[in-house]
Amino acid sequence: MKLKETLNLGKTAFPMRAGLPNKEPEWQKKWQEAEIYQKRQQLNADKPSFFLHDGPPYANGNIHVGHALNKISKDIITRSKSMMGYRAPFVPGWDTHGLPIEQVLAKQGVKRKEMDLADYLKMCRDYALSQVDKQREDFKRLGVAGDWENPYVTLTPDFEAAQIRVFGAMADKGYIYRGAKPVYWSWSSESALAEAEIEYHDLVSTSLYYANRVKDGKGVLDTNTYIVVWTTTPFTITASRGLTVGPDFDYVVVKPANDSRQFLVAAELLNSLAERFGWQDVTVVATHQGKALDRIVTEHPWDTAVEELVMNGDHVTLDSGTGVVHTAPGFGEDDYNVGIKYGLEVAVTVDERGLMNEAAGPDFQGQFYDKVVPTVVDKLGDLLLAQEEISHSYPFDWRTKKPIIWRAVPQWFASVSKFREDILSEIDKVNFYPAWGKTRLYNMIRDRGDWVISRQRNWGVPLPIFYAEDGTAIMTKEVTDHVAKLFEEHGSIIWWEREAKELLPTGFSHPGSPNGEFSKETDIMDVWFDSGSSWNGVMNTRPNLGYPADLYLEGSDQYRGWFNSSLITSVAVNGHAPYKSILSQGFVLDGKGEKMSKSKGNIISPNDVAKQYGAEILRLWVTSVDTSNDVRVSMDILGQVSETYRKIRNTLRFLLANTSDFNPTTDKVAYADLRAVDKYMTIKFNQLVASINQAYDSYDFMAIYKAVVNFVTVDLSAFYLDFAKDVVYIEAADSLARRQMQTVFYDILVKITQLLTPILPHTAEEIWSYLEHEAAEFVQLTEMPVAESFANQETILAEWEAFLTFRTQAQKALEEARNAKLIGKSLEAHLTVYASEAVKTMLAALDSDLAQLLIVSQLTVTDEPAPADALSFEGLAFSVAHASGQVCDRCRRVDETTAERTYQATVCDHCAEILETHFAAAVAQGFEA
Numbered sequence: 001m002k003l004k005e006t007l008n009l010g011k012t013a014f015p016m017r018a019g020l021p022n023k024e025p026e027w028q029k030k031w032q033e034a035e036i037y038q039k040r041q042q043l044n045a046d047k048p049s050f051f052l053h054d055g056p057p058y059a060n061g062n063i064h065v066g067h068a069l070n071k072i073s074k075d076i077i078t079r080s081k082s083m084m085g086y087r088a089p090f091v092p093g094w095d096t097h098g099l100p101i102e103q104v105l106a107k108q109g110v111k112r113k114e115m116d117l118a119d120y121l122k123m124c125r126d127y128a129l130s131q132v133d134k135q136r137e138d139f140k141r142l143g144v145a146g147d148w149e150n151p152y153v154t155l156t157p158d159f160e161a162a163q164i165r166v167f168g169a170m171a172d173k174g175y176i177y178r179g180a181k182p183v184y185w186s187w188s189s190e191s192a193l194a195e196a197e198i199e200y201h202d203l204v205s206t207s208l209y210y211a212n213r214v215k216d217g218k219g220v221l222d223t224n225t226y227i228v229v230w231t232t233t234p235f236t237i238t239a240s241r242g243l244t245v246g247p248d249f250d251y252v253v254v255k256p257a258n259d260s261r262q263f264l265v266a267a268e269l270l271n272s273l274a275e276r277f278g279w280q281d282v283t284v285v286a287t288h289q290g291k292a293l294d295r296i297v298t299e300h301p302w303d304t305a306v307e308e309l310v311m312n313g314d315h316v317t318l319d320s321g322t323g324v325v326h327t328a329p330g331f332g333e334d335d336y337n338v339g340i341k342y343g344l345e346v347a348v349t350v351d352e353r354g355l356m357n358e359a360a361g362p363d364f365q366g367q368f369y370d371k372v373v374p375t376v377v378d379k380l381g382d383l384l385l386a387q388e389e390i391s392h393s394y395p396f397d398w399r400t401k402k403p404i405i406w407r408a409v410p411q412w413f414a415s416v417s418k419f420r421e422d423i424l425s426e427i428d429k430v431n432f433y434p435a436w437g438k439t440r441l442y443n444m445i446r447d448r449g450d451w452v453i454s455r456q457r458n459w460g461v462p463l464p465i466f467y468a469e470d471g472t473a474i475m476t477k478e479v480t481d482h483v484a485k486l487f488e489e490h491g492s493i494i495w496w497e498r499e500a501k502e503l504l505p506t507g508f509s510h511p512g513s514p515n516g517e518f519s520k521e522t523d524i525m526d527v528w529f530d531s532g533s534s535w536n537g538v539m540n541t542r543p544n545l546g547y548p549a550d551l552y553l554e555g556s557d558q559y560r561g562w563f564n565s566s567l568i569t570s571v572a573v574n575g576h577a578p579y580k581s582i583l584s585q586g587f588v589l590d591g592k593g594e595k596m597s598k599s600k601g602n603i604i605s606p607n608d609v610a611k612q613y614g615a616e617i618l619r620l621w622v623t624s625v626d627t628s629n630d631v632r633v634s635m636d637i638l639g640q641v642s643e644t645y646r647k648i649r650n651t652l653r654f655l656l657a658n659t660s661d662f663n664p665t666t667d668k669v670a671y672a673d674l675r676a677v678d679k680y681m682t683i684k685f686n687q688l689v690a691s692i693n694q695a696y697d698s699y700d701f702m703a704i705y706k707a708v709v710n711f712v713t714v715d716l717s718a719f720y721l722d723f724a725k726d727v728v729y730i731e732a733a734d735s736l737a738r739r740q741m742q743t744v745f746y747d748i749l750v751k752i753t754q755l756l757t758p759i760l761p762h763t764a765e766e767i768w769s770y771l772e773h774e775a776a777e778f779v780q781l782t783e784m785p786v787a788e789s790f791a792n793q794e795t796i797l798a799e800w801e802a803f804l805t806f807r808t809q810a811q812k813a814l815e816e817a818r819n820a821k822l823i824g825k826s827l828e829a830h831l832t833v834y835a836s837e838a839v840k841t842m843l844a845a846l847d848s849d850l851a852q853l854l855i856v857s858q859l860t861v862t863d864e865p866a867p868a869d870a871l872s873f874e875g876l877a878f879s880v881a882h883a884s885g886q887v888c889d890r891c892r893r894v895d896e897t898t899a900e901r902t903y904q905a906t907v908c909d910h911c912a913e914i915l916e917t918h919f920a921a922a923v924a925q926g927f928e929a
Helices: 020-035 037-043 066-085 098-107 117-141 157-172 232-238 269-277 333-342 373-383 416-426 436-447 477-490 528-531 536-537 562-574 606-612 615-624 635-657 676-697 699-729 736-756 761-768 793-819 837-846 848-855 908-923
Strands: 176-181 181-185 192-193 198-216 225-231 242-245 250-255 263-268 285-287 297-299 308-310 324-327 384-397 405-408 411-414 431-433 551-555 579-583 829-833 856-863 871-873 876-880
Touching: 020 037, 020 117, 020 297, 020 551, 020 606, 037 477, 037 615, 066 117, 066 551, 066 606, 066 615, 117 606, 157 176, 157 528, 157 536, 181 250, 181 333, 181 606, 192 324, 198 232, 198 373, 232 373, 232 416, 242 250, 242 333, 250 269, 250 551, 263 269, 263 324, 269 384, 269 876, 285 615, 285 871, 308 324, 308 615, 308 837, 324 333, 333 876, 373 384, 411 562, 416 562, 416 699, 436 579, 477 528, 477 536, 528 536, 536 562, 536 876, 606 615, 606 635, 615 699, 615 761, 615 848, 635 699, 635 736, 635 761, 676 793, 699 736, 699 848, 736 761, 793 829, 793 871, 793 876, 793 908, 848 856
Parallel strands: 225 263, 242 308, 431 579, 551 579, 829 856
Antiparallel strands: 176 411, 181 192, 181 405, 198 225, 198 297, 198 384, 242 324, 250 263, 250 285, 297 308, 829 876, 871 876
16 A cells, blocks of 8 residues: 555545536526426525515616626525525516617618507517517526516516506506606607606807897886896707896996997806907996896897796806896796796797707708707897807717707606605615615605606507597596506507507596597606506515515616606505615726727627636626726636636635545534634634625625635635645544544535525535535525534634734744745744743643644744844744654654654654554455555
């Protein structure tokens, strides 16, 4: 028998190379065939529930890294909750209505206006469902567990019916109304937009300073006075019906020496305006407060038939302009509000495509609104005082990336103002991760206007509103309940397939329709109303789910999107928030911190990552970043994460290999009988268990990543496993010392595999398949370990932390000796410690083989004075010499007892004793010694 064969070299078939791209699909197939998700739900059927409601991604194209961050995060949470004693089902969802799908079909050559509407909507539906299938496979490839065969999709009849019931409940409470106030209008989409569909970009605009002549000065101003106005939207002058001034500001009437006219501007802005206009020797004729100018009448700059009323408004500022705001009630919220107060006409001079209409006048009709500046300048003539280009932040349609306009058109609104305080009160009851989310959502609700919910599109859920012959809108509970039932049975397409009368309840009558004729609304609902109703379409109506949900998790942009719309509809209908907690995450950027885009070529596909590295690396990356802020990802970053994964995997492989002959039923050593260092490592590991469980509870993935990496690299690799080979390889196979260490190895291996399962499910299952003594077939069907506490553990921790500080200093001394060529490996060393009484007491208290822990062959601890050449630290010093004796061929320690034995081996007394026992056993089994 060779000497090497007497060593307990760890053996395992668990491969060092992970091969994740090939193995992960195999594991996923096994899980599906074994119905692991369903079995986990059955195991937890009678346990407390935890409901994470999935915010629906839009069904269009393969998933991107932002999708992966989102779904992996949700998967980590629901998996951890499932293993921590909760019934935590996960129902994935998709948002399927809206403009993007219409745009895709248009690019494919589908001409919406030239085909039957029902056929067109079926094409939209088929395309959306094909994208659902595509994304579903992408998400499953990431190892995300859920009810993939029964997702919620916003186009299904049951969901649409639930959405109609939300609308009906809000209408029944008087929260739905029709109005013609200005809304965000996208001429590129030919539709109104909600605030959530707006993003801001810098835009260069032409600003004009011009003057309105006073027609009736009300005894305050004479008719030779011109009120100076500033605008950054010249096209809106065509619809200007008033001028607004700040009631408490001072305004001056001035006479420039080089102009025959006199002008009114804000006193505070006079000097800058005089310079801009080239006024010379300006004389102040009079000063008036804004309130004194109220209801003065001026002439429109070129349309003498139109009078413009001077009004007082609190929205006027002196930050820029002239202190006078031209007011077009059809093109701005502030303009509309003050205009309605003063009874102005709400003129709209731009059509749905952004073209000037007949109301703008023959000189403008047919021009694109953004191209009319030359015409406006020409029409202003000598009333134009200055013209300049300015760059400013401006709202854009987030889908088409084109600027919008404010435009007053008849729209349907959901009131927010009527129950705003109720919404704000509910926000105070919600937990936010991170905490600043509460302030963000609170301020958005506090400051937002009513919600325009109608869209002038086709692909969506129809607004279930009928009109009587006299124009009266009909949306009673009886009617909306009936429509909901029709949608539930046939889907919303029935709205377009039947006439209004056929959609109303049998025998329905209304005093506004003496002839029994009715018409129906042709606008559809804002898609945010679709997803914002999902609390009802999913959590409140599906069996085995619950409402309100415990958690909503989405990107930080959803404070103005899904978090917002869901909150409004839920409070409107039921008086409470649809969620107990909100977790928001930042955006995914490239490695340089730039936004990903196809044009930059910096997009990373999760599918590509899975093919190159495996989904596990993407999952581990999710835990490695602070998702409360924007996060960076690149193939280089993922390569670094892959190295961390390799370190974790190989460390666990070492534990597997060195417990392959360990049976926890027969070989486990009780905690009380462990060596001091084994007790210390058991305590340290249980601290890790506690911290990871706490981090799972608070959704702090990065804390888990840091804790695991620190434990694997520092506590295990750099310390416990560093000297482990001198025990598990060298000692007799069934020796107490080896079984003590194996007990700790096995405990750590089993429990850390369970702890890592929510993050690395494929790897965890692979490890678990090698743990033959564990009863559960799949680790996913086990429970999360619970941290244990032990007697005197704080004292033990303090003693060993002190030793580790001492060990670091000893390692520095050994390194110095190695650099000086006194020794090679540390096992060649005789380390002498010149210790203070406190250090000697500390080392003695450990009751351990210190030489073994320090991986030296000989150790002397003395209180003698340190020689001059000793390496000194505070309180102690070290010197290193080559150990005396010979190298043992078996344990590789330098020992004075090492000698050639009768069985032709040069070994130390300790190894000789082990070999005698080993050979005797071998001979007894028929082997030759």
